[in-house]
Amino acid sequence: MRKTIIAGNWKMNHQRAAVRDTLTALTEQIKGGVKPEVIVAPAFAYLAEAVSLAKGTNVHIAAQNMHFEENGAYTGEVSPAMLVDVGVSHVILGHSERRRYFNETDETVNLKVKAAVAHDLTPLMCCGETLEQRENGKMKVWIEGQIKAGLAGISAADIKKVVIAYEPIWAIGTGRTASAEQAQKVCLIIRNTLAFLYGAAVAEAVPVLYGGSMNAHNVADLTAARDIDGGLVGGASLKAAEFAEIIAKTIVK
Numbered sequence: 217m218r219k220t221i222i223a224g225n226w227k228m229n230h231q232r233a234a235v236r237d238t239l240t241a242l243t244e245q246i247k248g249g250v251k252p253e254v255i256v257a258p259a260f261a262y263l264a265e266a267v268s269l270a271k272g273t274n275v276h277i278a279a280q281n282m283h284f285e286e287n288g289a290y291t292g293e294v295s296p297a298m299l300v301d302v303g304v305s306h307v308i309l310g311h312s313e314r315r316r317y318f319n320e321t322d323e324t325v326n327l328k329v330k331a332a333v334a335h336d337l338t339p340l341m342c343c344g345e346t347l348e349q350r351e352n353g354k355m356k357v358w359i360e361g362q363i364k365a366g367l368a369g370i371s372a373a374d375i376k377k378v379v380i381a382y383e384p385i386w387a388i389g390t391g392r393t394a395s396a397e398q399a400q401k402v403c404l405i406i407r408n409t410l411a412f413l414y415g416a417a418v419a420e421a422v423p424v425l426y427g428g429s430m431n432a433h434n435v436a437d438l439t440a441a442r443d444i445d446g447g448l449v450g451g452a453s454l455k456a457a458e459f460a461e462i463i464a465k466t467i468v469k
C-alpha cells in the first residue's frame with residue numbers, strides 16, 4: 217500500500233508569528249489521529265522553529281529547496297546536511313516557480329534528488345506542463361522527460377524514498393484545478409514512466425501527489441482517483457482550519 221501525503225507549501229509567505237500560530241493551530245486540529253501523512257514547508261528562515269514546534273506531533277517539516285553540494289562557496293544557498301542538522305525530514309525539489317524564476321533545470325533537480333536521498337531527506341520532486349504544452353499535445357512527452365531526467369541515476373532501492381508531485385503550471389495559484397480525470401491521467405503517465413524505469417511493483421509503491429489550486433472542495437474527488445496519493449497544497453495550506461479540512465477530507469485508499 218502506498219502512503220497518502222498532504223503537504224503544504226507555504227512558499228514565501230508567513231513570518232515568525234504566523235508560522236507559530238498556524239503550526240500550533242494545525243497540530244492541535246489534527247492531533248486526534250491523522251490518516252494522511254502531513255508535511256508543512258515554511259520558508260528557510262523559520263525551519264528550525266517549525267521543527268521545534270512540530271516535535272512530538274504528526275506534522276513533518278520540509279524545506280522548499282536546497283543546494284546539492286555539502287558545503288562551499290555558494291552564497292545564499294543551504295545544503296542537505298544543514299537541513300538534516302536542523303531536523304528537516306523532507307524537501308520540495310524542482311517546483312515550477314524555481315524552474316521559472318531561478319533557472320532550475322532537470323539536471324540540477326536530478327543532482328538535488330540524489331543529494332536528498334543520500335542524506336535521508338525525502339524529496340518531493342515536482343513536474344508539470346504549461347497550458348501551451350497541454351494544448352499542443354506535448355504534455356505526455358514533457359512529463360515523461362521530466363521524470364526520466366529528474367530521476368536519472370536513482371536506483372530502484374532509492375526511488376522508494378522519493379515522492380513525485382504533479383503540478384500543472386496552469387493550475388498553480390490560478391483557482392483553475394485540473395479535474396480529477398485530467399490529474400489521474402497524468403499521474404498514471406507518471407506511474408507508467410516509473411514502471412518503465414523500475415518495474416511495475418516498485419512503481420506501485422511510489423506516492424504521486426497532485427498540486428494546483430487544491431482545496432477542501434476538490435480534495436476528495438482528486439484523492440479518490442487511483443493514482444493520486446495526496447496533494448501538494450499552496451494557498452489553501454496557509455490557514456490552519458482550511459488545511460486541516462483538506463487533510464480531513466483526503467481519501468486514503
Ligand SMILES: O=C(CO)COP(=O)(O)O
Pocket residue numbers: 225311383387388389390391427428429430448449450451452
Ligand atoms: O504550487 C503549489 C504547491 O506547491 C500549488 O499552489 P496553489 O495550491 O496555491 O495553486
